[in-house]
Amino acid sequence: MGDLRERIQVELLAHLALIGLDPRHVTDEQIKSKDLIRTHHAAQRAAYREGERKFVGRRGRKLLPHFAEGKDVQPDRVEPYISLVASGSEDAELFRLATLLWSVPVSRGYGRRMRFLVRDQANDKLIGIFALTDPVFNLQARDAWIGWDVHDRRERLVNLMDAHVVGAVPPYSALLGGKVTAALMTSREVGDAFAAKYNESSGIISQQQKHAQLVLLTVTSALGRSSLYNRLKLPGLVDFQPIGQTTGWGHFHIPQPLFLLMRELLRRENHAYASGHQYGQGPNWRIRVVREAIRSIGLDQNLLRHGINREVYGIPLAENWRPFLQGIDKTAVLQRPTATEIGEAAVKRWLQPRAHTRHEYQQWTQEKIWEQIVGHTQP
Numbered sequence: 001m002g003d004l005r006e007r008i009q010v011e012l013l014a015h016l017a018l019i020g021l022d023p024r025h026v027t028d029e030q031i032k033s034k035d036l037i038r039t040h041h042a043a044q045r046a047a048y049r050e051g052e053r054k055f056v057g058r059r060g061r062k063l064l065p066h067f068a069e070g071k072d073v074q075p076d077r078v079e080p081y082i083s084l085v086a087s088g089s090e091d092a093e094l095f096r097l098a099t100l101l102w103s104v105p106v107s108r109g110y111g112r113r114m115r116f117l118v119r120d121q122a123n124d125k126l127i128g129i130f131a132l133t134d135p136v137f138n139l140q141a142r143d144a145w146i147g148w149d150v151h152d153r154r155e156r157l158v159n160l161m162d163a164h165v166v167g168a169v170p171p172y173s174a175l176l177g178g179k180v181t182a183a184l185m186t187s188r189e190v191g192d193a194f195a196a197k198y199n200e201s202s203g204i205i206s207q208q209q210k211h212a213q214l215v216l217l218t219v220t221s222a223l224g225r226s227s228l229y230n231r232l233k234l235p236g237l238v239d240f241q242p243i244g245q246t247t248g249w250g251h252f253h254i255p256q257p258l259f260l261l262m263r264e265l266l267r268r269e270n271h272a273y274a275s276g277h278q279y280g281q282g283p284n285w286r287i288r289v290v291r292e293a294i295r296s297i298g299l300d301q302n303l304l305r306h307g308i309n310r311e312v313y314g315i316p317l318a319e320n321w322r323p324f325l326q327g328i329d330k331t332a333v334l335q336r337p338t339a340t341e342i343g344e345a346a347v348k349r350w351l352q353p354r355a356h357t358r359h360e361y362q363q364w365t366q367e368k369i370w371e372q373i374v375g376h377t378q379p
Contacts, residue, residue, distance in 0.1 A: 011258055012299070095131075102167065139246075142243060166228070218315070220246060243313060259290065
């Protein structure tokens, strides 16, 4: 076991040095730009792409026709619609391929999960993707904004979902398609899909049936301040509200191969976290694994401090979302606009004005998209 501890210690310190974190002095001054934040993500991204390379070789070319070329996009006729992704379907493969266009690692989510594609009715090509997952249990900015104490959170967290993947793909990404995609997360169709799948959800901790109603979405920016979610508002339809920041602690800068070594160390120590724990295997569990492994090898647990304060946004989906989440109201008033209504307003607000002033989207071809995907799966 001593050899494993030494290996983890050496690899961890070498990795922190590689991404620019001095393990002796982890300070806010070390994190100043989005380029440095992307460097932090690089190791996880490389491990992720390595696992996707065979999939791209096997299925990538067959899925490529789902992506538009610049000449396929008619800005004045763009008509977004959303579809729920079924596991094991071609849509699931398309979602998986699209995530390889991201510049940061893409989590598969934890617990309850729903994935959606956004397509253009005018040409049936992919505009973007989004995915919802169980929210993080401990999020101070969110809990303070809602007005929750520990009991409230335990009882009513089941009525929230967190958007952990949101964005557009080329050429729509050049036309603020990411904002269109994000706005569509709040549509009635998403709420209906949640109700059909999770209305009888049990609490993560209590395991009691909660009759979940989706009244609030949260989303956290990937790279510090968010140009995607900032000022994302359609009057009477959509309102992304900034509610605070994360505290700059976490595990994302620990690459997956190193995390697996840490988990193996805990397994050899017969630690309960090695095989998950009573709260599942979500992000809080991963932080606990890393923290315990760092303690076991004799290093400072401040190594979990990556220094990246990310913006948190809340998106209300019910008229009385706060009284409902506080337990004052027993029934949520859910009256969301449709995807058609939101899509039409979002296209007029963001996509069409951008298309009339910026024409770079016209240069995109499927081969250019393919080169970007393949390039992102190379070492």
